[in-house]
Amino acid sequence: MENLKIFIADDHQILIDGLTSFFNELDGFEVIGHANDGLILLQEIATKTPDIVLLDLNMPKLDGMATLKKLKDNYPNIKVIILSNYHQSQLIKEAKALGANGYVLKNGSKSDLLSAIETVQTGKFYFPEEESKIENQSLFTDEFMKKHQLTKREVEIIRLVCKELNSKEIADKLFIAEFTVTTHRRNILSKLEIKNTPALINFAKQNGIA
Amino acid sequence: MENLKIFIADDHQILIDGLTSFFNELDGFEVIGHANDGLILLQEIATKTPDIVLLDLNMPKLDGMATLKKLKDNYPNIKVIILSNYHQSQLIKEAKALGANGYVLKNGSKSDLLSAIETVQTGKFYFPEEESKIENQSLFTDEFMKKHQLTKREVEIIRLVCKELNSKEIADKLFIAEFTVTTHRRNILSKLEIKNTPALINFAKQNGIA
DNA sequence: ATGTAAATACCTAATATTAAGTATTTTTGG
DNA sequence: CCAAAAATACTTAATATTAGGTATTTACAT
Incomplete structure (x- = not known):
């Protein structure tokens, strides 16, 4: 052959x-x-x-x-x-x-x-499952969350911000009030000691969570 | 050995x-x-x-x-x-x-x-030259700029946004009016067909200009 | 069971960004 | 030199984010 x-x-x-x-x-x-x-x-x-x-x-x-x-x-x-x-x-x-x-x-x-x-x-296709990404990341995110005192929900919101959703869209996606998202974002910025969204995204990229 | x-x-x-x-x-x-x-x-x-x-x-x-x-x-x-x-x-x-x-x-x-x-x-160091970075980036940024129809100033501003500066701070740094920065940012978003700062940063990271 | 952390939600107000339109000056390429 | 592109600047108005404060409900762990 x-x-x-x-x-x-x-x-x-x-x-x-x-x-x-x-x-x-x-x-x-x-x-x-x-x-x-x-x-x-x-x-x-x-x-x-x-x-x-x-x-x-x-x-x-x-x-x-x-x-x-x-x-x-x-x-x-x-x-x-x-x-x-x-x-x-x-x-x-x-x-x-x-x-x-x-x-x-x-x-x-x-x-x-x-x-x-x-x-x-052999003519077939080979693709990863599109689901299970939440599972996937959780063990690796653990350390990181502790280190920065972030909660699960906060990390979830960071990811969505990095995916270019604004607060309103995040709220809709998570079925919570926009107010709540705003609160989470405020707490995130405060915990990470940063002051704007670009900094948040840089942080996320540097830590591999986005 | x-x-x-x-x-x-x-x-x-x-x-x-x-x-x-x-x-x-x-x-x-x-x-x-x-x-x-x-x-x-x-x-x-x-x-x-x-x-x-x-x-x-x-x-x-x-x-x-x-x-x-x-x-x-x-x-x-x-x-x-x-x-x-x-x-x-x-x-x-x-x-x-x-x-x-x-x-x-x-x-x-x-x-x-x-x-x-x-x-x-053998105990020596091996580093690329640090100079020529302007050269360096410019030839590599060149293609990229053409592809996306971005101007030099626009790329400069993208970089500063990625460095977490807001429009006011960028204006001060470049000695131009905040209005001007706003205009540039608007044009950038429009050219790249994106709608917010997170998308801009993702774009920049994906294209290695930040 | 009970105290604590997390998640939720709301309010007000200040700042920042985005959208859309316009216009002048400067730079640059041919 | 001249035309086109780039950079500059301003206005108004709508959205979005950030900064405060506060409060209730869930979830979790000792």
């Missing part, structure tokens, strides 16, 4: 180099090319014909989604597995809609990646 | 797996452990003694800088090479100040990484 031809697109060359080594170690895989951005990927694909493209979502020039669309428009037979930093149902949905065959988190393990490749290769 | 013992800390398991394969391919290197966040790194280091730690800056729980500090406080002899997404002089400076031995960009190649390891291993 012939090797499975893989093309890797990611703006981090280090990751490409690492994955290339990884596939070299294994039998049955061959990395036939790589690109650091979407435009180069599309150029390269014109002359190479991979079986599978591993596509990072976060690239300069032409971002992952745009690249995915063009790729699928022009080469519908090439299987595409998204490599993403984020477990966000919105992104997963969008990737599905644009024709991606799989979606693997970068903080998943190599076996996830191999499962995805195997699954996709 | 004994193998060089490497420990890898990065929140993306895929990157760890890739790099591990990469080092396995080579002679003289051995990956003795890995961690997906700073806390686990510190726990592991208590029992393992790597020669070199490859440390991602962007990790949950305990971020790269905080981890670096603790690591260097407790194990000053372990060499630490920062793996970073960003070529920002501020970060480079901070890492230096905290005792890092090297700083490698993830969008650099594997040979950069090997050079860094070699350099560090």
Whole structure:
């Protein structure tokens, strides 16, 4: 059986180099090319014909989604597995809609990646469940909550602020009064000793809760 | 000569797996452990003694800088090479100040990484030049600005918003009227088709301009 | 069971942001 | 030099956030 031809697109060359080594170690895989951005990927694909493209979502020039669309428009037979930093149902949905065959988190393990490749290769799709994200984060958020004296509800609200909802929208989503959201936000700012929403978002990003 | 013992800390398991394969391919290197966040790194280091730690800056729980500090406080002899997404002089400076031995960009190649390891291993430091950051950002920001039709001033203001300044403070800093800042912010939101500050910050982070 | 923390809710008032329109000056590219 | 783009500045008005204070109900743990 012939090797499975893989093309890797990611703006981090280090990751490409690492994955290339990884596939070299294994039998049955061959990395036939790589690109650091979407435009180069599309150029390269014109002359190479991979079986599978591993596509990072976060690239300069032409971002992952745009690249995915063009790729699928022009080469519908090439299987595409998204490599993403984020477990966000919105992104997963969008990737599905644009024709991606799989979606693997970068903080998943190599076996996830191999499962995805195997699954996709047999014509099936490989996507993470869109639910369970609340479970998911709770053990990791624990430490963090204690450290900053934040309550569950407060963390929940921080996340929604980071998702660009305003207080009214958060209130509707949680079925509570806007007043309550305002109170929570005030308490959050006070506990974190910050004074505005940008600071809150920076804090959330730095602590990986958003 | 004994193998060089490497420990890898990065929140993306895929990157760890890739790099591990990469080092396995080579002679003289051995990956003795890995961690997906700073806390686990510190726990592991208590029992393992790597020669070199490859440390991602962007990790949950305990971020790269905080981890670096603790690591260097407790194990000053372990060499630490920062793996970073960003070529920002501020970060480079901070890492230096905290005792890092090297700083490698993830969008650099594997040979950069090997050079860094070699350099560090001989007791020297390996850092990218801090200058040329204006160059640096401008060519990378260039594409980005065109893509989103943003002007220089607008990008400047986006950065300041991300730095948690409000419109008044931005106005003072740039010696322009608050009205003007407001106008710029309005134009920015309109061009990016977003509707509030959290969305602006998310956009900036996603595009690496903040 | 009972005290404490958390979540809820409301009020007032000050600040900040967003929306929409307009207009002048400065910079820049051809 | 000239046209176009960018940066500047102002007005009015609607929303949203932040800063106070206060109070009730739930949930939780000793």
